[in-house]
Amino acid sequence: MGAAMGAAMREALGAAMGTAVGAACRGLLDYKTAKFALTRNRRVGLLHRLLQLGVLGYLLGWVFLVKKGYQETDSAPRVSVITKLKGISVTEVKDAGNRLWDVADYVKPPQGENTFFLVTNLIITTKQAQGTCPESPSVLDGICREDADCPVGNPVVRGNGIKTGKCVMFNTTHSTCEIYSWCPVENDTLPSPFCPVFRIRDMVEAAGETFGNLALLGGSIGVYIKWDCDLDHPAALCQPQYSFSLQDRNYNFRTASYYWDPQKRHYRSLLKLYGIRFDISVHGQAGKFSIIPVAVSLGASIALLGAVTVVCDLVLLYLDSKADFYRKEKFEEAKPPKDKAEASV
Numbered sequence: 001m002g003a004a005m006g007a008a009m010r011e012a013l014g015a016a017m018g019t020a021v022g023a024a025c026r027g028l029l030d031y032k033t034a035k036f037a038l039t040r041n042r043r044v045g046l047l048h049r050l051l052q053l054g055v056l057g058y059l060l061g062w063v064f065l066v067k068k069g070y071q072e073t074d075s076a077p078r079v080s081v082i083t084k085l086k087g088i089s090v091t092e093v094k095d096a097g098n099r100l101w102d103v104a105d106y107v108k109p110p111q112g113e114n115t116f117f118l119v120t121n122l123i124i125t126t127k128q129a130q131g132t133c134p135e136s137p138s139v140l141d142g143i144c145r146e147d148a149d150c151p152v153g154n155p156v157v158r159g160n161g162i163k164t165g166k167c168v169m170f171n172t173t174h175s176t177c178e179i180y181s182w183c184p185v186e187n188d189t190l191p192s193p194f195c196p197v198f199r200i201r202d203m204v205e206a207a208g209e210t211f212g213n214l215a216l217l218g219g220s221i222g223v224y225i226k227w228d229c230d231l232d233h234p235a236a237l238c239q240p241q242y243s244f245s246l247q248d249r250n251y252n253f254r255t256a257s258y259y260w261d262p263q264k265r266h267y268r269s270l271l272k273l274y275g276i277r278f279d280i281s282v283h284g285q286a287g288k289f290s291i292i293p294v295a296v297s298l299g300a301s302i303a304l305l306g307a308v309t310v311v312c313d314l315v316l317l318y319l320d321s322k323a324d325f326y327r328k329e330k331f332e333e334a335k336p337p338k339d340k341a342e343a344s345v
Contacts, residue, residue: 047311059301071288073286116278123190130180132181135156162179165178214249215274231288232287
């Protein structure tokens with residue numbers, strides 16, 4: 001009896017497995033096609049139209065009008081900015097009298113690409129010649145009381161020359177090391193400008209600073225040019241927008257002019273120039289109509305419209321109070337009619 005029951009169970013299990021495998025094989029060859037069912041559900045219908053309007057508004061408002069999705073753009077255009085300054089001025093320089101300034105004097109370099117330096121103040125040390133002279137008392141390493149404080153051959157830290165081993169009088173109140181250098185040493189007294197020489201006040205004030213303060217010790221100003229061009233419109237409408245920012249204060253450098261006196265002695269005039277450095281940066285993009293971005297934008301919008309239908313189907317078939325009824329109406333197995341031979345049997 002036990003053997004019979006085991007045989008029956010094996011036979012039943014084999015039959016069940018065969019049925020399952022057969023059903024799975026038949027399912028592989030099934031084809032599903034969409035069935036459209038018209039439903040009078042106002043809530044789902046309203047949701048469907050609202051989502052469609054949202055996609056349409058996104059396409060027309062955001063993609064086409066705001067982001068100009070119908071244009072092919074270049075976000076990194078190649079640009080070059082050439083700067084040139086013109087004008088003259090006269091200033092009164094101590095120990096040098098009146099001096100005429102033109103573009104060769106107050107702009108370094110006279111023509112620059114993306115940057116230029118405007119001289120607004122200066123210190124002039126005239127008739128410097130190579131020789132020995134006292135170091136400036138403003139240099140701490142040059143101050144001395146005796147010759148032992150000035151070892152021969154040592155350079156003056158942050159100074160102007162090489163120590164000769166002697167401690168000499170700079171003036172009636174200070175003693176400094178004698179040095180081998182361009183003499184006399186640089187004058188470090190900075191004159192204050194009594195009036196603005198160059199009319200760049202608007203640029204400096206736009207950066208949040210006054211010209212008088214910045215001209216005294218110099219500084220650096222960034223000039224940002226934003227240049228966005230819609231090439232589907234006339235070129236006259238493609239205008240840059242400028243903004244300015246203060247990047248740094250206290251900007252200077254030294255330069256010198258060399259000459260020979262009638263006795264063939266080599267001299268130079270040392271100039272410490274204070275001024276405003278302008279760094280120019282250009283950013284922007286250009287766009288023009290192209291069929292490729294239009295096709296991409298339309299394709300994305302069509303895909304979103306398809307997603308709208310999927311969302312509404314999920315709401316109708318699984319979240320609505322009559323979801324069971326709609327599922328039965330939507331999903332139906334189509335069975336072909338039997339032929340006459342099978343019907344007679």
